[in-house]
Amino acid sequence: xxxxxxxxxxxxxxxxxxxxxxxxxxxxxxxxxxxxxxxxxxxxxxxxxxxxxxxxxxxxxxxxxxxxxxxxxxxxxxxxxxxxxxxxxxxxxxxxxxxxxxxxxxxxxxxxxxxxxxxxxxxxxxxxxxxxxxxxxxxxxxxxxxxxxxxxxxxxxxxxxxxxxx
Amino acid sequence: xxxxxxxxxxxxxxxxxxxxxxxxxxxxxxxxxxxxxxxxxxxxxxxxxxxxxxxxxxxxxxxxxxxxxxxxxxxxxxxxxxxxxxxxxxxxxxxxxxxxxxxxxxxxxxxxxxxxxxxxxxxxxxxxxxxxxxxxxxxxxxxxxxxxxxxxxxxxxxxxxxxxxxxxxxxxxxxxxxxxxxxxxxxxxxxxxxxxxxxxxxxxxxxxxxxxxxxxxxxxxxxxxxxxxxxxxxxxxxxxxxxxxxxxxxxxxxxxxxxxxxxxxxxxxxxxxxxxxxxxxxxxxxxxxxxxxxxxxxxxxxxxxxxxxxxxxxxxxxxxxxxxxxxxxxxxxxxxxxxxxxxxxxxxxxxxxxxxxxxxxxxxxxxxxxxxxxxxxxxxxxxxxxxxxxxxxxxxxxxxxxxxxxxxxxxxxxxxxxxxxxxxxxxxxxxxxxxxxxxxxxxxxxxxxxxxxxxxxxxxxxxxxxxxxxxxxxxxxxxxxxxxxxxxxxxxxxxxxxxxxxxxxxxxxxxxxxxxxxxxxxxxxxxxxxxxxxxxxxxxxxxxxxxxxxxxxxxxxxxxxxxxxxxxxxxxxxxxxxxxxxxxxxxxxxxxxxxxxxxxxxxxxxxxxxxxxxxxxxxxxxxxxxxxxxxxxxxxxxxxxxxxxxxxxxxxxxxxxxxxxxxxxxxxxxxxxxxxxxxxxxxxxxxxxxxxxxxxxxxxxxxxxxxxxxxxxxxxxx
Ligand code: FES
Ligand code: FES
Numbered sequence: 068x069x070x071x072x073x074x075x076x077x078x079x080x081x082x083x084x085x086x087x088x089x090x091x092x093x094x095x096x097x098x099x100x101x102x103x104x105x106x107x108x109x110x111x112x113x114x115x116x117x118x119x120x121x122x123x124x125x126x127x128x129x130x131x132x133x134x135x136x137x138x139x140x141x142x143x144x145x146x147x148x149x150x151x152x153x154x155x156x157x158x159x160x161x162x163x164x165x166x167x168x169x170x171x172x173x174x175x176x177x178x179x180x181x182x183x184x185x186x187x188x189x190x191x192x193x194x195x196x197x198x199x200x201x202x203x204x205x206x207x208x209x210x211x212x213x214x215x216x217x218x219x220x221x222x223x224x225x226x227x228x229x230x231x232x233x
Numbered sequence: 234x235x236x237x238x239x240x241x242x243x244x245x246x247x248x249x250x251x252x253x254x255x256x257x258x259x260x261x262x263x264x265x266x267x268x269x270x271x272x273x274x275x276x277x278x279x280x281x282x283x284x285x286x287x288x289x290x291x292x293x294x295x296x297x298x299x300x301x302x303x304x305x306x307x308x309x310x311x312x313x314x315x316x317x318x319x320x321x322x323x324x325x326x327x328x329x330x331x332x333x334x335x336x337x338x339x340x341x342x343x344x345x346x347x348x349x350x351x352x353x354x355x356x357x358x359x360x361x362x363x364x365x366x367x368x369x370x371x372x373x374x375x376x377x378x379x380x381x382x383x384x385x386x387x388x389x390x391x392x393x394x395x396x397x398x399x400x401x402x403x404x405x406x407x408x409x410x411x412x413x414x415x416x417x418x419x420x421x422x423x424x425x426x427x428x429x430x431x432x433x434x435x436x437x438x439x440x441x442x443x444x445x446x447x448x449x450x451x452x453x454x455x456x457x458x459x460x461x462x463x464x465x466x467x468x469x470x471x472x473x474x475x476x477x478x479x480x481x482x483x484x485x486x487x488x489x490x491x492x493x494x495x496x497x498x499x500x501x502x503x504x505x506x507x508x509x510x511x512x513x514x515x516x517x518x519x520x521x522x523x524x525x526x527x528x529x530x531x532x533x534x535x536x537x538x539x540x541x542x543x544x545x546x547x548x549x550x551x552x553x554x555x556x557x558x559x560x561x562x563x564x565x566x567x568x569x570x571x572x573x574x575x576x577x578x579x580x581x582x583x584x585x586x587x588x589x590x591x592x593x594x595x596x597x598x599x600x601x602x603x604x605x606x607x608x609x610x611x612x613x614x615x616x617x618x619x620x621x622x623x624x625x626x627x628x629x630x631x632x633x634x635x636x637x638x639x640x641x642x643x644x645x646x647x648x649x650x651x652x653x654x655x656x657x658x659x660x661x662x663x664x665x666x667x668x669x670x671x672x673x674x675x676x677x678x679x680x681x682x683x684x685x686x687x688x689x690x691x692x693x694x695x696x697x698x699x700x701x702x703x704x705x706x707x708x709x710x711x712x713x714x715x716x717x718x719x720x721x722x723x724x725x726x727x728x729x730x731x732x733x734x735x736x737x738x739x740x741x742x743x744x745x746x747x748x749x750x751x752x753x754x755x756x757x758x759x760x761x762x763x764x765x766x767x768x769x770x771x772x773x774x775x776x777x778x779x780x781x782x783x784x785x786x787x788x789x790x791x792x793x794x795x796x797x798x799x800x801x802x803x804x805x806x807x808x809x810x811x812x813x814x815x816x817x818x819x820x821x822x823x824x825x826x827x828x829x830x831x832x833x834x835x836x837x838x839x840x841x842x843x844x845x846x847x848x849x850x851x852x853x854x855x856x857x858x859x860x861x862x863x864x865x866x867x868x869x870x871x872x873x874x875x876x877x878x879x880x881x882x883x884x885x886x887x888x889x890x891x892x893x894x895x896x897x898x899x900x901x902x903x904x905x906x907x908x909x910x911x912x913x914x915x916x917x918x919x920x921x922x923x924x925x926x927x928x929x930x931x932x933x934x935x936x937x938x939x940x941x942x943x944x945x946x947x948x949x950x951x
C-alpha cells in the first residue's frame with residue numbers, strides 16, 4: 068500500500084492503495100465513483116472508459132501508479148452546475164440506451180471522438196467507438212446521439228456556452 | 234383477463250424457462266442439516282429446478298393479491314406509488330407500466346413512482362421473462378388503477394353527497410362538473426391505504442382513447458443513466474462492507490481434491506471460507522481479496538466431457554423422456570403425414586443446428602449480501618427476485634420471511650439472470666465474515682458459470698405441390714426447446730415435436746429462447762422450398778398464409794425494404810423471413826454482402842413489428858432495434874466453445890458480440906393495432922433476423938448455410 072495523489076474531475080484526491088491496482092478498481096471500490104463500470108477487466112468492452120488528459124482510456128488497463136500527474140475525467144465530471152454536457156444531453160434526447168450499463172463508457176469515448184473530430188463521419192464513429200460494447204444493441208441510437216451532440220456542441224459554441232441545452 | 238388465467242399463463246411460461254442445476258449446495262451448520270435430515274448421514278441434495286417447483290407443488294401458495302393497497306398507494310401529496318415484482322433490465326417497463334397506471338388512474342405521468350423487484354415491498358411475482366410484463370402485469374396494474382379511480386370518485390361523492398356517476402376524474406383530481414367543486418386525490422386519501430378487493434374485471438380505457446399510454450414518454454430516470462448516478466447491483470455499497478471472491482473449479486462437474494488456503498489465510502484481513510467444495514475469501518481491501526484468491530493452491534478432479542465438436546451427434550443420440558407434441562396445433566398421424574407426403578410434387582429434407590450461446594450481459598452477476606439479526610438482505614441483479622429469495626431460503630435453511638431480495642435496475646439479462654448463484658455465494662461469504670459482502674463475477678466467470686442458451690439439432694421434412702401449396706410439414710427439435718415450433722403457415726398435415734435430450738452444458742432461458750432456433754430452421758426451409766417450387770420467397774409465404782397479422786408485417790417489411798423492386802448489386806443478396814411468438818408478429822428483410830473471401834457483411838435490415846396496441850412507441854422501437862442487433866450476433870458469430878468441462882472462449886476477445894463495425898442500416902416499422910391487447914415485445918423481435926440473413930446469403934452466393942452461427946470467425950461457415 069502506498070499513497071498517491073490523483074486528479075479526478077478537477078479535484079486532488081489522495082488514495083492509499085497498491086500501485087499495481089487498476090484505476091477502475093480505485094475509482095469504484097475505494098473512491099465510490101461507481102459511474103465507471105466493470106464489464107470485462109480485459110480492455111475488451113469499453114464500459115470502464117475514462118478520459119486521461121482528454122484521451123479515452125480503459126481504466127481497467129490503467130494502473131494506479133501510472134495514473135498520477137495526469138488529469139482524469141469520469142462520467143461524474145461531465146455535468147457542470149446541474150447542466151449536462153452536450154454528449155450527455157444528446158444521449159438523453161435520443162434515448163440512446165436501454166439498461167444504460169454501457170452508457171458512461173460510450174459517453175466518454177464519444178467525448179474524446181468529438182474533441183478530435185467535431186463533425187465525425189460514420190466511419191470515424193466506428194473507428195473510435197468499436198471498442199465499446201452495447202449488448203442491448205443500441206448502436207444505431209448511439210451513432211445518432213453522437214451526431215446530435217456534434218450539432219449541440221457547435222450550436223453551443225455559437226451561442227457562447229459550452230453546454231447547449233434544448 | 235381474469236387473474237386465474239394470468240396465473241395459468243405465467244405457470245405455463247415458467248415450465249419453458251427452467252434453468253437446470255445449481256452451482257452450490259452448502260453443508261452450512263452440520264447440526265442444522267443433520268436435524269433437517271433426521272440425523273446420521275450427510276448427503277448432498279440433488280439440484281432440482283426452482284421454477285419447476287413453482288409451476289408444480291408451490292404454485293398454490295402464491296396467489297396474486299387482489300386488494301388495491303398491495304399495488305397502489307396514493308400519498309397525501311398526490312404522489313402515486315406503484316408496487317410490482319417485475320424488474321427493469323433495460324426493456325423499459327418501469328416507464329411503460331407507469332404510463333398504463335397513469336392513464337387508468339387519470340394522473341400525470343410524473344406523479345408515479347414505481348417500486349419494483351423488492352421482495353419485502355412488492356407483491357410476489359414469478360419473474361420477468363417470457364414477454365409477460367406487458368400482457369399480464371399491464372392488465373393487473375390497470376385493474377388496480379381503474380378500481381382506485383372508482384374508489385376515489387366514490388369517496389368524493391360521499392363527501393359532497395353527490396352521485397359518483399356524475400363526477401369526473403382527470404389530472405389527479407375528482408371534479409364535480411355541475412358545481413365546479415374539485416378535490417385532489419391526495420386530499421381524498423390523506424395518504425391512507427386504499428382498501429378494496431378487486432373482483433371482476435373493471436373496464437379499461439380503450440387504446441384509441443389513450444392520452445398517456447401510447448405516447449413516446451422518455452425513460453424514467455433517464456438522466457441518472459447519462460450522469461452515472463444510477464446505482465446498479467454492482468454499485469451498491471453497505472457500511473462495513475468487505476469484498477468477496479470465489480474459487481472456481483477447474484472444469485464443470487469437478488470435485489475438489491485439495492485446497493491449500495494457508496497462505497491466503499495469513500493475508501491482512503482475509504477470511505477463508507470453506508464449505509464442501511465451495512471455497513471463497515473475503516477481505517476488507519479489494520486488492521487483497523484478489524491476491525488471497527490467487528494464493529490458494531487447489532487441485533480438482535475434472536471428469537472427461539464432450540466438446541462442442543461432438544455436440545450435435547451427442548444431442549441426436551442421447552434422448553431423454555418427456556418429449557411432446559404441441560397441442561395448440563393439430564398434429565397429423567404418421568399415416569396422414571405419409572399420405573400427404575406421397576401427394577407432394579416436391580419433397581425436401583434438411584437439418585439445421587444452433588450453437589450454445591451466452592447472454593453476456595454487460596453487467597456480470599453481482600450481489601451484496603448482509604446478515605443482520607437473523608435476517609438476510611441481498612441486493613442483486615436478477616430477473617426473479619422472488620425465485621432468488623426462495624433459493625436463498627433453501628440454501629441457508631431459513632424461512633423466506635427472513636430473506637429480502639432487492640433488485641436495483643440492472644445491467645440487463647436477456648433471460649440470463651434467472652438464478653441466484655452470485656447472491657447465494659455472497660450470502661455464504663457474508664455469513665462467515667459477519668459483515669456485508671460484495672461479490673461481482675468477472676467476465677470469465679460470467680461466461681463460464683452462468684448458463685447458456687441451449688444448442689439444438691432440428692430436422693425438417695416438407696412436401697409441396699407444384700403450385701406452391703405446402704401439403705406436409707414435419708419439424709423435430711432436439712434439445713433447444715418447443716417455443717414457436719408449430720408452423721404459422723397453413724399446412725394441412727403437420728407434426729411439430731420437441732425431443733428433450735441429455736446435454737453437456739448448464740442451459741436455460743434466453744431472449745426468444747427456442748423461438749430463434751425454430752424460426753431459423755423453418756424460415757430457412759421455407760426459402761428452400763420456395764426455390765424448389767420456383768416461386769419468390771415472399772409470394773410463396775403469402776400463398777400459404779392466412780394469419781392476417783403475420784401477413785401484415787410481411788407486407789410492411791417488404792414494402793419498406795423495396796422487396797421485388799430493388800435489385801441486389803453483385804455479391805449482394807436479399808432475404809426475407811417472418812414469425813410469431815408470444816403475441817409478437819415480426820418480419821425482416823435483409824441485404825447481405827459476401828465478398829470473394831467469404832466475409833459476410835449485413836448491409837441493411839428492415840423489420841416490421843406488431844404486438845397489439847403500442848404502449849410506448851419509442852421504447853418499442855428501441856426494443857425492436859436492440860433485438861435485431863443482438864440477433865446478428867447469434868446469426869453470424871456467437872458460439873460457445875467447450876471441451877472437457879472448460880469454456881474455451883470466455884472473453885470478449887474470443888467470443889464475438891456485435892459491435893459498431895457490424896452495424897447494418899437498421900430500420901423498424903411499427904404497426905399499431907389499437908384494437909388488440911398489448912403483447913410483450915422484449916423477445917420475439919430477435920427471431921426473424923437470422924433466417925432473413927441466411928436467405929440473403931443464399932441469394933448472394935447460392936450457398937445455403939444451415940448452422941447458426943453462419944459466419945463464425947467472420948467468414949461463411951461451410
Ligand atoms: S472493463 Fe475495461 S474494457 Fe471492459
Ligand atoms: S444499454 Fe445495455 S449495454 Fe448498452
